[in-house]
Amino acid sequence: MSGRVRRLQEQLEQPLLVTNPVNVKYLVGFDSSNCALIVERNRIRLLTDFRYIQAARAIEDVEVVETRRDTIGAIGETLARQQVSFEGVIPWSLHQRLETAGVRLTPADGKIEQLRAVKDEQELETIRRACAITDRAYERLAALQFSGRTERDVAWELLQIFHEEGADDQAFEFIVGAGPTGSQPHGRAGDRVIAEGELVVVDAGCIVDGYASDYTRTFAVGRVEGELREAYDVVLAAQQAALDGIRAGITGVEADALARDVIDASDFAGKLGHGLGHGIGLDVHEAPRLSTESPDTLEPGNVVTVEPGVYVDGRFGIRIEDDVVVTAGGIENLTKLTKDWTEVS
Amino acid sequence: MSGRVRRLQEQLEQPLLVTNPVNVKYLVGFDSSNCALIVERNRIRLLTDFRYIQAARAIEDVEVVETRRDTIGAIGETLARQQVSFEGVIPWSLHQRLETAGVRLTPADGKIEQLRAVKDEQELETIRRACAITDRAYERLAALQFSGRTERDVAWELLQIFHEEGADDQAFEFIVGAGPTGSQPHGRAGDRVIAEGELVVVDAGCIVDGYASDYTRTFAVGRVEGELREAYDVVLAAQQAALDGIRAGITGVEADALARDVIDASDFAGKLGHGLGHGIGLDVHEAPRLSTESPDTLEPGNVVTVEPGVYVDGRFGIRIEDDVVVTAGGIENLTKLTKDWTEVS
CATH class of the missing domain: 3.40.350.10 (Creatinase/prolidase N-terminal domain)
Known part of the structure; x- marks a missing residue:
């Protein structure tokens, strides 16, 4: 037993x-x-x-x-x-x-x-494997052609990559949201053709032995400057503030505020329209929650997403999401991917 | 509206x-x-x-x-x-x-x-498209190599075929059950290597514009004779009896009995361990139910699976499943595939 x-x-x-x-x-x-x-x-x-x-x-x-x-x-x-x-x-x-x-x-x-909500060592090992596969899949994703292809087509190729890298299944229907699609946090991959000069949000993850990973990266398709790049830097700073501050003992509300305060102090105040993150495990969304409404307090062994974003209605969206283990003194970040501004072709 | x-x-x-x-x-x-x-x-x-x-x-x-x-x-x-x-x-x-x-x-x-449970013409058209894709996918499936490959590997190739044929998504996790795996009606595709002389049950379907198809065919891997082939003929006769008898106005219990009686009168009495079928639509399992416990009466516009099977513990399973529209006088069978005994390599 x-x-x-x-x-x-x-x-x-x-x-x-x-x-x-x-x-x-x-x-x-x-x-x-x-x-x-x-x-x-x-x-x-x-x-x-x-x-x-x-x-x-x-x-x-x-x-x-x-x-x-x-x-x-x-x-x-x-x-x-x-x-x-x-x-x-x-x-x-x-x-x-x-x-x-x-x-x-x-x-x-x-x-x-x-x-x-509190993972044992065997569960952590399984989630680490799911994240390692997701790291490799996202590395390959960044080398793909984006412009001129539909969101749906990129999502399908990403699924094939996950399979090749050893995933059992997709953890959820992948989001590939370019330009205005990206401004809907849960916009699906559709028939829209991705264009040069847009940002594209890719939210994906896999199942390994029943356990989920859940990552997001936002790529620039070709050369993108000005407001979109500024917004990216704000989201990145918000995420770093959360990664620096999350540890066992703080509440889900406090964790959420670490990132939200950075965004709300920027030109994009009020544009993080969802919670900072959620537990992952056998479900892609489980306890604990990191949000303004969370009843939870973080414990060692929680595995949570840290995924601030900025969404500007009908124009663009940005989200950066890592999966982390909560520890007594801080976190173990399971996501090894770069978060530097990345241009794709 | x-x-x-x-x-x-x-x-x-x-x-x-x-x-x-x-x-x-x-x-x-x-x-x-x-x-x-x-x-x-x-x-x-x-x-x-x-x-x-x-x-x-x-x-x-x-x-x-x-x-x-x-x-x-x-x-x-x-x-x-x-x-x-x-x-x-x-x-x-x-x-x-x-x-x-x-x-x-x-x-x-x-x-x-x-x-x-009662589909309108637009819904029927969508399900017909899902079934047409599934017909083509299963035709290609029967040409694949089975022996020497894992169940999981065949399931993955089938998913790729569905995508190429225009499916939006898989309707459920595909079942590819060879030999003993097939004797579990809901056995998943696993790491078992499919061998010559086995039966392999393939239960799969796709989503098109939100609506599901749900088919099953059972293939012989190479030359298979004797009891397994006799069991196949019993299941096929049971399905045909159901397809001949289903029409609006009969109950789900009566529909179920059409097939069950054939199996129970054979050497495989008692070996149909599940209901004859279920409605399909936005959900893969919805009203009406065709089973010994069903509270439903069939109506024109119902779309149901007709899927008798025979399961012999730990040895083999057989299931044949079509998707049909219930009409006033009978059915429209949306599944155009052959049900003749099919050997795969």
Whole structure:
């Protein structure tokens, strides 16, 4: 049994129903879209249907319960008349069904998310591998032709590069945003043809053994000067301020402010329209959050993105994003790429 | 305003809160991971945060409300003291927050899913395009070398083929399951090397303009005879029985039985361990369901998979899957590929 599930079991006063598939994967290494765990201090039951049952039986130290496709119905039968903790992310309708089946439910929000936020050495090693692949992919990316190609075409070539470098999968749909597309922080790679004189934001990452990387670099297509270059320097300075100041013990709000204050003191005040960063791991967005609304305090072993940006409506966007491990005294930056102003062809 | 949202509006007695991003995309064409719609008879509000606000403003006939990153908090403020319908898939914790904020919530389960299950002509055209691409990709797939390569390697080459044929994306992580891997209906493509004499199950599909295709074919790697070939013929006969019998007006349970009865009358009785099929559309799995547990009745305009299989634990699996449109008198089969026994090299 993994240390993760043992740490969880030690905290339990009553059975905990785990229905988030990512949390099931985290705790026992079982990867299925239709499963649930019932974790007790001295017992773990894994419920899943026929399609996944062979894989379930290969998991050590769990009792496998084969259910109908309607695994939720089986949960109700299994837990009727018991007092059970559950994850707040479960659909409301599932909660209703379990209550109707006589399960006495009390919320146990965030227990597993808190465990997941602090990575163990094995997880850190996996994320380091994902980042090393991402470093190499971005190095090759900067050598590609950009001008005259569509954003979508560049995104596809980048995916091929990731595959060649050993990634299992893409961590999310890549963003390749040139000129005005880049001014939408979550603009997708589209059919727009990239032109000389534009900035292009590339936000990409990969999955290695289930764990994500998440990088962004902003390139100049040919010669770009003036306001765009000034904005780049502001974002770079904002990121450096955050990288210099982040350490265990500060809050997500304080971390966010390290970068935001630099941008807000510049000509681009108010133009960082999103939070500074987020945890990465089995999900691309997980705890802790670095933002003006974050409830979190940073701990050693958190792995977070640091990604300030400046977005000028309909004209251009700039974002620079590294992945870092939070340590007692500061950070370990997993992103080894240059952040110098980079011209691509 | 699209006919879809008008049809929904006509059914509304009170404001409907839509939080499932796929449903938001279906109703107003807005694609974001952090958004909500408040639909009323004569008014639609779209709530989203800064990152998506430019895209939101491009949507016709909706009032855009810019929220903090915590869009849910803003919903509570916007709807306090009102009687509101909501989707049962919303997380329990969100339901609690809205109730605490004074929103009076009543469930309106499945309204949009029911609309989505019946495709309009534009949606059918899009799915036909996705299927035409998938036909071409599978034709090319059958010409590839299988033996001596890993499942993962074949899956990657298939993804490249889909891209070359014009797919926007893969619809799901492709399954390439050879020999024992194929006996797990949802076994992933792994590092196992495919060998001569095995059956290999390939389950793949693509996204075109947001809509999914979902096919499966099972190939023989070199010469395969005996039980495996007999099982193939049983699955093929089961699928044909379903294709012959499916039409609007029958239930999902009846549709499932058309194929299941053929398998259960054969030497492979009990070996179809999953439902016969499911709706496809903006999601790869949506209403209606064809299974022993389905609550649905088929309607003209449903688009469903028809995918019987036989799975023999640890030894082999066979599945044959077409995508079909349900019509008043029968089906339109969108899958034009051969289902004849196919040997690959």
